[in-house]
Structures are given as structure tokens and as C-alpha cells.
Amino acid sequence: MYQHPQTVAVVIVSYNTVRLLRACLDSLARCALPLHIVVVDNASADGSAAMVCAEFPSADVIALDSNVGFAKGTNSGLAALGLAEDTYTLILNPDTDVQPGAIETMVTFLEAHPRVGMVSPRLLNPDGTPQAAAFRFPTPLMTALDLFPPGEVLPGRLYGSWWHGRYPQERGSDPFPIDHPLGACMLVRPEVTAQVGGFDENYFMYSEEIEWCWRIRAAGWAIWQVPAARVVHVGGAATRQFRWKMLVALYRSRAHFAATHDTPAQQLAHTVIVRAGMIRATLRVWRDYISGRISRDELRAHLLAYGEVCRL
Numbered sequence: 001m002y003q004h005p006q007t008v009a010v011v012i013v014s015y016n017t018v019r020l021l022r023a024c025l026d027s028l029a030r031c032a033l034p035l036h037i038v039v040v041d042n043a044s045a046d047g048s049a050a051m052v053c054a055e056f057p058s059a060d061v062i063a064l065d066s067n068v069g070f071a072k073g074t075n076s077g078l079a080a081l082g083l084a085e086d087t088y089t090l091i092l093n094p095d096t097d098v099q100p101g102a103i104e105t106m107v108t109f110l111e112a113h114p115r116v117g118m119v120s121p122r123l124l125n126p127d128g129t130p131q132a133a134a135f136r137f138p139t140p141l142m143t144a145l146d147l148f149p150p151g152e153v154l155p156g157r158l159y160g161s162w163w164h165g166r167y168p169q170e171r172g173s174d175p176f177p178i179d180h181p182l183g184a185c186m187l188v189r190p191e192v193t194a195q196v197g198g199f200d201e202n203y204f205m206y207s208e209e210i211e212w213c214w215r216i217r218a219a220g221w222a223i224w225q226v227p228a229a230r231v232v233h234v235g236g237a238a239t240r241q242f243r244w245k246m247l248v249a250l251y252r253s254r255a256h257f258a259a260t261h262d263t264p265a266q267q268l269a270h271t272v273i274v275r276a277g278m279i280r281a282t283l284r285v286w287r288d289y290i291s292g293r294i295s296r297d298e299l300r301a302h303l304l305a306y307g308e309v310c311r312l
Contacts, residue, residue, distance in 0.1 A: 007033070007034045007035065007036050008031075008033050008035050008036070008090055008187075009035075009036045009038070009081050009087050010028065010037045011077035011081070011089065011090070011092065012025075012037070012040070012094050013042060013073035013074050014040070014042065014044060014094040015042040015043075015048075015067055016044045016045060016046045016048065017046075017094045017095060018046045020095045020234060021039070021048055021051070021094040022051060024098070025056050025059065027096070028098055028103075030098070030100045031100075031104065032104055033103060033104060036060075036081065036087075037056070037058070037059040038059070038060045038077040038080055038081060039056075039059055039062070039077075039094075040062045040077045041061060041062065042066070042067040042069070043063075043064055043066050049063040062080055064076065069203070069204035070199075070205055071198075071199035071203045071204070071208040072201045072204075074199050074208075075198040075199055075201060078193065079198075088107060088110065088187055088188065088189055089190070089193060090185070090186070091209075092185050093183070093185065095184075096184055096231050096232065096233050096234070097231065099231060099232065101229070102121050102230055103187070103229070105228050105229040106187045109175065109224070110187065113222075113224070115221065115222055117216050117221025118181075118186055118187065118188045118189075118213065119186075119225070119226050120178075120182070120185055120186050120187070120226070121133075121225070121231045122170075122225065122227040122231070123182060123184060123185070123231055123233045124231070124232045124233065125233070126232060126234060128232075131235070132166060133225065133233075134167045134176075134182075134225045135165045135180055135181070135182070136165040136166075136179045137165075137179045137210065137213075137214060138165070139266070140269035141163055142163075142165045143254070143270055143273045143274060145164045146277075147276070147280070147281075148277065148280070167225075169225075170227075172227070173227050174227070175224050175227065175228075176224065176225060178224065178225050179217065179223070180209060180210050180213035181213075183208070185233070188216075192219075196212070196215045196216055197215075198212075199211075200212070204252075205246065205250075205253065206250045207254055207257050208253070210257060211257055214261060244301050244302075248305055248308045248309055248312075251274060251309045252312055254270070254274075255270070258271075274309065274310075274312075278309050278310045279310075281306050282302075282303060285306075
């Protein structure tokens, strides 16, 4: 019998997702453990902060004056918590629905495995199908498979494989070690945050959880997925509001990660592959414009984004 910590701290960074945020907070009410919830609102214009204050008065709200991104927003929540030594921290996206028993299952796993510093759940799509949520650290081959879709340019069997950074164990039901999870839901023990700190604020959006997990793994902690814990994840609720800005943000974050964690040869390969991918995307979008499938404004948005990615 394991004794659960007194409280699980929950940090949620939200941006214009009021409907999903409400559902997420409702789902947390099903947890049998006491929760200390902090919602960090990145200057939403949809009344998210006011909704939390009115409908979930036990949650703390940090209403920021501007959108500072996920990493800095999460760090604001972590700093506000003043975590106790026995408090686990759940980093949670607002577009999630935490299924009954999920948090309890992850806590129990951490308590049973003292060298595991972080656990993540099995993520599900809204229709109940599994969502890829366990990944290896990025490699140039993984970038190539993203930009040159298998079945079109590269062999289709590589997509979703180990070479593409996936874990075949996600098709099973047993817990397994991973490099990093999708950042929608991550439970960490207090010793981890005390040792490695919070997120790198050089990342505005994307890859911040990869860099965090890189430091956690480098510090000697293991990271596992626990499929018995289940969380529904909508995905992209905030980022799809600024589609092309988010594309640039994605590759800016990937370039920063490569520059700080890859070898010079890997950095060069990453740059060459990304630029080749943007050239291919540019040719394809011109084809779509000439054939009438997209408008001139859409063409311009594509070209501006691809050009900015090439200049990173």
C-alpha cells in the first residue's frame, strides 16, 4: 500500500480555450486526490480567466498581460505554487479530459518506482482511438519523415516506426520507458523540478517538453508511459488559431533544440532537410495555386511562412 502525497499540484496554461478549459477543470473534479490547481491565462480574449474565477473558485488564476507562450506560462505557475517536498506536479493542457483514476494511477506508479521522475498517460483522441504520445528524441531522419511523407517520397513502412521516433509498445497495455511524452499531460515528482528546474523560456511554443525531458533524462531520471492512465486530448486547440505563425514557431523551436543539443553534423543535416522540405512545399503550393485549389491570399501566407522557416 502506497501513501499518496497530500496534494497534486496542477498547472494549466490556457489561451482562448474557454469551453475546453471548463471541460478540463470539470474532469479534474473526478480525481480522488486533493488538487491544487493553478490556471495561467495567456491574455485570453474569450473570458477564460473570469470563467475560472466564477465557476472554479478553488483554483488559482494567474492572468498575464500578454501571451508569453507555454514555457514561460508554465514556469509562472510553478513559481506561484511554492511546491512542498511531497507535492507532485501535473503539467496539463486545457484541451484534455482526464479520465477517472488517471491521476491516481500515475501517482501510484511514481511511488512504486523511485527512479522514475516523470510519467505520462495513454492519450486518446476524442473518438476514443489511441493518439501517439510517446516519442524518441528528435533525429534528422525523423525530420525527413515529417517533411517528405512516407508513401510519397520515402517508404511508407517507415512512418510511425521506431525510425520515426515512435514506440510500438503504445499498441500494448504495459508501462514502458520513453524518451519523452507529448506535453499534453506530464506528472513529475518534486525532486525532479528541484533538480532540473522548469522549462527553457527560449521556447515560445513547441519542443519545450522535449528539451525539459532531455534535461530530466540527463539528470539520471527515467520517463515512462503508463497506459492504464487515460486522458482524452483534443490537440491544437490554441495553436490552430494562428496556423502559419505556429508553423514558424514549430521549426524555430526545432532549430533551437538542434542548435543546443545536436552534434554539428546533425545540425547541418537538420538545416539541409528543413530547407529542402520548404522548397518542396513551396513548389507544391504554387501548383495548388495555379490549379485553382487555393486563393492568392492562401498562397501568400504559405510562401511567407516557408520563407521564414528557411531563414531560421
